[in-house]
Amino acid sequence: MADIIVPELAESITEGTIAQWLKQPGDTVEKGEFIVELETDKVNVEVISEEAGVVSELLAAEGDTVQVGQVIAVVGAGSGSTASTPAARPEAKEEVKAPEATKAAPVTEETTTEQDRTIASPAARKLAREKGINLSEISPVDPMGRVRVQDVSAHGSAPAPTKAVQAPAASAPKEDDGRTTREKMSRRRQTIATRLLEVRQNTAMLTTFNEIDMTNVMALRSRKKDQFFEQNDVRLGFMSFFTKAVVAALKKYPYVNSQIDGTDIVKNNFYDIGIAVSTEGGLVVPIVRDADRKNFAEIEGNIGELAKKARDNKLALSDMSGGSFTITNGGVFGSLMSTPILNGTQVGILGMHTIQKRPIAVGNEIEIRPMMYVALSYDHRVIDGKDSVGFLKTVKELLENPEDLLLNS
Template sequence: MADIYVPELGESVADATVGKWLKQEGEAVKSGEALVELETDKINFEVEAEEDGVLESIAKGEGETVEVGEVIGSIGEGSGEPAASEDEGASEEAGAGAEEEAPEEPAGDSGGSSNGSSGGSEGEFRASPTVRKLAAEYEIDLASIAGSGSRVTREDVERAIREKDRGGAQPAAEENGSAAKESAPKAQPSVQPSGREDQEERIKFSRRRQTIAKRLVESQQTAAMLTTFNEVDMTAVMDLRRRRKDEFNERTGARLGFMSFFTKAAVAALKAYPNVNAELQETELVLKKYYDIGVAVSTDEGLVVPVLRDADRKSFAEIESGIADLAVKARDGKLSLADLSGGTFTITNGGIFGSLLSTPILTMPQVAILGMHKIQERPMVVDGEVKVRPMMYLALSYDHRVIDGREAVSFLVRIKELIEDPESLLLEG
């Protein structure tokens, strides 16, 4: 027998959540075949079998938190074909502390099987450890579930949980006797039932979504966050792109977008104002002399921020290609932990969704984040004349513990100056 361990999860990642078992107990597995999907704060990844055999046991069910090096299952010898169901049943009975003959002696069972129903007894011993754990968590009596065929499945238990939720607290009140009945009218639930529970859907947050929520709250509670705004005239950059984008694409194979201009401008501004490219560690400010720029990317599971390494050393084409590659990997769920770790400053572009103005939240432990927005034509006074110009609002959220208001405003003004005179970016490079 070979144990299945939680592998190293990467820098600063100590635990994961069991997302989904791709193999079930008793199934044959081959070396290198994916067994289970683990979810971390940053990415999902699969744990593979290290040898051929049969998935003998599952020690950690879906939704459970596991740590690096922890045993989550085991692989035994065999093909898993003829006796898969028998082996699986035996391992589950052993996990429940019952003998193989237990189904023949329902009177010896505890709990809901005391009524002597053979269906209830069989259902209890035909549930996997994962299903038994879920039932115990929600106080569901397995013996009361008919089951799907000869087994009680996760779907059967989830259906029973939904039925229990719809039933409210009435059964519990009946069990508690007349005293509970008398006090029931006085107790007012914190949330009044709408009567439309059958039209509602409950979706459990993924590990990543929970982490995003936690980090956002931590960021607002930890940093003295403040946002300063400015607006930038995009005329020069748009004109340059219009004239050069085809040639740029033919020569480099990359699309000339706005992100390369803003990344270049951000790096130049970070060099001019080094406190913005820093990290606060207790009573010390760590100034970083490298420029790893995080680029916010929206995915189906939420926002992720892959990192473009050494952006100060990259050309426009390398920046555009690097960001495009990271975006594709993010949306395909193929980002590695290395792609997401670190980062000294972040750029987020809400303009692609039509956002005109926003206050981005810091990506801790960074001390600043730049928000780009939608380009919108507006009347502007230029040299004493009113002209229509493509304008974009910029937002810089920053940690006021580290960055003073004057420094933040000056940083944003520097980006504005560079974008409005894109040729100056060549001199900065």
């Protein structure tokens, strides 16, 4: 018999949340096989079983907060059975005893097997039994097909719900009229909220704006994108242009690439650029290391790999630590203008926005040009208006003359 223990996650992480159990009581598990996924402040971690056997007990439910070193499951000896067999889940017999009042579908051997094969959390199975719902009929939100409690609740909510199903606890706020939905914040969302609030409270943050005529960089990209893809097997996007322009501007205005340590200003002599990526769990900022030493193809490749890891919850702590400056692109969602919030101890962040055609004065003529508003949020304790405006102006000039950017890189 072996205990499944929450492992050491990182120096600064002492607890996590059970995101989902990958094995259930009665399931066979091999040595080294993943048994549970933990959600931490920064990344999701899959925990393996150190021994082969059968899962005999789960000591924590999905959504529970667990501490490093805590025993969360027990694996016993034996061959067990797989999750797809009815014998693997004793509760399967209970699932088929749906009360008539719920008008559940007639139970047959075939529907019992379908329910057993459905991947669902213990809490979801319990709620489904209570409501007499066949798990195989539920359409989960999870792209992997796992049924959660909220999926069961949503499936079981009829247009005119009965009080027996909807009645809240005496101490709970009234939510039975459907006007509100209560959802617990994920651990990552709680951490994001706390850190953003700390930044707003502990920095003298200001934002300055400018706009970039994207005509030349769009034309260059259009001319070179096919050749670029053929030579590098990666697509040429705008992020590599912006990353290179930011690095050049940081070299010219080094205080924008710094941080405060007590009463000291620490200027970074490296250029590790964070690229904000939106995921279902919230915003994460993986780092493109040594961006000053990489060409356009290497930067685009790094960004693509990191974005995929972020969406697949495969980012490691090392992928997100130690950045010196951040770029965030609200334009992918259609944002025309925003004031981005500083990332951690950094003193500058560049916000990109959507490209919009607008009438612009070009010499003595009015022309329609593709324009982008850009925003630099900065910590005024370190950076004065001269450096902030100069930094943003440098980024603008380089992107409006991308040949200079290519020569400088």
